[in-house]
Amino acid sequence: MKKRLLAGAAVLAVAAFTLSACATGTASSGSTDSGSVKTLSLAEAQAATSAADFGGQAGLVAAANKEGHLNVITLPPSWANYGKIIQGFEKKYPKIQINSENPDGSSADEVAAAKAQRGQSTAPDVFDIGTAVMNQNLELFAPYKVATWGDIPADFKDAGGLWYYDYTGLMSVGYDTKKFPKGISSIDDLLGSKFKNAVAIKGDPTQANEAASAVYMAALQSSGSADDIQPGIDFFQKLKSAGNFLSTLPTQATVASGETPVVIQWSFNNVAWGPAAGSAGNPNWKTVVLPGSGLGSYYNQTINKEAPNPAAARLWEEYIYTPAVQNLYLAAGAYPAQLTAMETAKTVDAATLKKVGAAPKDFVQLNSDQAAAAAKLLSAKWSAAVG
Amino acid sequence: MTTTSTNRGAGTFSRRLGVGWIGLVPFSVYALLFLGIPAVLAVASGFFTSDGAFTFANFTAFGDPVIQKDFVGSVGLSAAAAVGGAIGGALVCYALLGMNPEGWLRTVVDSASSVLAQFGGVMLAFAFIATVGNQGVLTLILESFLGANSITSPIYTVPGLTLVYLYFEIPLMVLTFMPALEALKPTWGEAVATLGGTRWTYWRRVGFPVLAPAFFGCMILLFANAFSSYATAAALISQGGIWPLDIQRALTSETVIGHENVAGVIALGMVVVMIVLMSVYGVLQRRASRWER
Numbered sequence: 174m175k176k177r178l179l180a181g182a183a184v185l186a187v188a189a190f191t192l193s194a195c196a197t198g199t200a201s202s203g204s205t206d207s208g209s210v211k212t213l214s215l216a217e218a219q220a221a222t223s224a225a226d227f228g229g230q231a232g233l234v235a236a237a238n239k240e241g242h243l244n245v246i247t248l249p250p251s252w253a254n255y256g257k258i259i260q261g262f263e264k265k266y267p268k269i270q271i272n273s274e275n276p277d278g279s280s281a282d283e284v285a286a287a288k289a290q291r292g293q294s295t296a297p298d299v300f301d302i303g304t305a306v307m308n309q310n311l312e313l314f315a316p317y318k319v320a321t322w323g324d325i326p327a328d329f330k331d332a333g334g335l336w337y338y339d340y341t342g343l344m345s346v347g348y349d350t351k352k353f354p355k356g357i358s359s360i361d362d363l364l365g366s367k368f369k370n371a372v373a374i375k376g377d378p379t380q381a382n383e384a385a386s387a388v389y390m391a392a393l394q395s396s397g398s399a400d401d402i403q404p405g406i407d408f409f410q411k412l413k414s415a416g417n418f419l420s421t422l423p424t425q426a427t428v429a430s431g432e433t434p435v436v437i438q439w440s441f442n443n444v445a446w447g448p449a450a451g452s453a454g455n456p457n458w459k460t461v462v463l464p465g466s467g468l469g470s471y472y473n474q475t476i477n478k479e480a481p482n483p484a485a486a487r488l489w490e491e492y493i494y495t496p497a498v499q500n501l502y503l504a505a506g507a508y509p510a511q512l513t514a515m516e517t518a519k520t521v522d523a524a525t526l527k528k529v530g531a532a533p534k535d536f537v538q539l540n541s542d543q544a545a546a547a548a549k550l551l552s553a554k555w556s557a558a559v560g
Numbered sequence: 561m562t563t564t565s566t567n568r569g570a571g572t573f574s575r576r577l578g579v580g581w582i583g584l585v586p587f588s589v590y591a592l593l594f595l596g597i598p599a600v601l602a603v604a605s606g607f608f609t610s611d612g613a614f615t616f617a618n619f620t621a622f623g624d625p626v627i628q629k630d631f632v633g634s635v636g637l638s639a640a641a642a643v644g645g646a647i648g649g650a651l652v653c654y655a656l657l658g659m660n661p662e663g664w665l666r667t668v669v670d671s672a673s674s675v676l677a678q679f680g681g682v683m684l685a686f687a688f689i690a691t692v693g694n695q696g697v698l699t700l701i702l703e704s705f706l707g708a709n710s711i712t713s714p715i716y717t718v719p720g721l722t723l724v725y726l727y728f729e730i731p732l733m734v735l736t737f738m739p740a741l742e743a744l745k746p747t748w749g750e751a752v753a754t755l756g757g758t759r760w761t762y763w764r765r766v767g768f769p770v771l772a773p774a775f776f777g778c779m780i781l782l783f784a785n786a787f788s789s790y791a792t793a794a795a796l797i798s799q800g801g802i803w804p805l806d807i808q809r810a811l812t813s814e815t816v817i818g819h820e821n822v823a824g825v826i827a828l829g830m831v832v833v834m835i836v837l838m839s840v841y842g843v844l845q846r847r848a849s850r851w852e853r
Binding site for chain 1: 625626629630689693694695709712713716717795796797798799800801805808809811812813814815816817818820
């Protein structure tokens with residue numbers, strides 16, 4: 174009995190091994206039917222550092238079409254126009270199906286998914302990732318340079334091509350003009366009694382980068398700096414004791430229903446939840462970036478070193494850095510990494526740029542040491558300040 | 561004679577066990593795969609650094625004032641929900657005792673309880689936001705009399721969560737406590753009356769002592785239920801305040817990096833609390849079952 178069980182297990186194990194061998198086999202087979210373009214094995218495609226490795230853009234498209242899938246992760250449709258960006262990719266490359274996993278997850282969730290699903294066909298191919306988490310996990314990424322590599326400013330990218338800035342928002346205050354017709358001109362306005370139970374941020378700053386950025390912005394607006402964010406924590410403590418701080422997690426739905434009448438978050442999210450969203454948005458939603466020092470934070474693009482669809486992953490990056498898609502980020506209020514080059518080349522959508530407003534000449538972005546110090550202060554002080 | 565029958569009984573039992581264990585296999589495998597292994601992996605992660613080296617350093621998390629405060633929050637919330645749920649549920653049970661067991665009211669309350677005891681998570685949070693949230697229907701009606709913005713809804717705070725948790729705790733109490741109440745034999749009441757006791761004497765000398773182990777056992781179950789609830793709290797309070805939210809923060813933080821394994825340590829703390837509670841529950845349950853036979 175036991176022996177038979179063992180034999181059965183052995184048969185299963187052999188079958189599984191053969192099947193997985195088949196799976197790797199399919200990726201590398203088919204070198205006969207692809208014509209002039211180069212066909213790479215899975216390992217070769219995972220190591221490709223530019224479209225030239227595929228025999229040019231046409232070869233990259235052919236290889237990606239053959240894969241037929243692209244796994245993206247944590248891209249909410251209302252975040253920086255990703256709904257339209259994903260739709261555009263599927264329209265341009267109809268043979269590639271996009272699987273969008275865990276749209277509302279965090280950067281840390283992306284890394285966790287890549288590690289947990291390592292070697293599986295469902296693992297994420299590409300990441301849209303915050304700088305702090307990215308710097309801790311550089312070993313997960315594959316270097317790649319898109320065709321427009323030269324259009325990304327030198328300090329916006331890793332020289333080896335491991336990562337590259339994609340877009341940034343500015344920390345902004347979104348509010349319902351129907352409730353607050355007088356508007357908001359300084360952050361201290363929010364401490365007034367009219368704003369009782371009104372002001373929300375995007376989660377717990379010791380957890381979410383966007384919420385932490387709201388605290389950093391408050392610090393910059395009230396005599397703090399990137400090296401000293403304590404005034405930001407003090408501001409939220411005052412907001413809390415005034416009874417104005419809301420601990421509800423704001424979403425597009427809470428903004429539309431009036432549950433969260435003031436939200437401090439990235440400009441592209443405030444813009445996306447307002448009239449731009451049509452019937453799903455709040456028609457009275459206004460976005461203001463407060464005068465004085467602005468706060469931004471670039472999100473990066475990177476490719477999974479062990480992407481199950483390495484060609485589609487690289488095609489996605491090529492697509493992201495086309496002027497058309499960079500203009501889509503801009504339309505959502507997110508400033509794309511190639512904006513300066515696009516202004517020079519006149520490929521930027523002038524009407525959109527006029528509507529969104531020119532990119533600020535200077536805004537504060539915490540470097541990794543400042544971010545680490547700020548995080549340490551937040552984990553020590555935040556809970557007591559708003560608890 | 562007695563010995564023979566006992567022997568035969570034991571023989572039948574062990575022979576049944578010989579085949580019977582097969583029936584247990586699916587459940588055991590299921591419990592091992594989806595409860596045992598994940599629990600061991602989660603707790604074990606607390607003993608390693610993010611690079612995979614063995615360490616006890618993660619245990620310093622218990623010295624973190626935030627973790628300590630949130631422990632008090634978790635225990636306080638669970639205790640309040642358990643006591644409130646137990647008393648509320650017991651009162652409902654007592655009221656139902658006078659009803660016809662086959663009657664429509666009993667049937668409705670029984671089935672409603674089995675549904676509502678499982679009603680948690682984001683749906684429950686949404687139901688409360690829509691009715692008594694800051695922009696909830698009831699809040700807005702009240703504010704139309706009291707003035708705009710005059711009410712601060714309590715459901716977004718840790719103490720306020722008690723109210724939300726009672727929504728599934730009371731039905732759970734009804735489900736688990738009703739069998740104990742039904743096991744009270746009417747003859748005991750008649751015996752007390754025959755001996756000249758009042759209704760109060762009956763409850764004080766017979767009812768309460770018999771029910772106490774079951775009552776407190778159910779209360780511990782309610783505590784465990786509230787202690788481990790995560791999704792409802794996550795949907796209502798975004799700023800933390802209880803241990804399940806601390807675990808989430810440790811696992812997914814974008815700002816405080818490299819604390820993933822602290823989640824394992826907090827999980828271990830929760831497991832210890834649960835083991836203590838379940839042991840107490842086991843002891844009480846054994847005492848209670850004596851009266852339910």
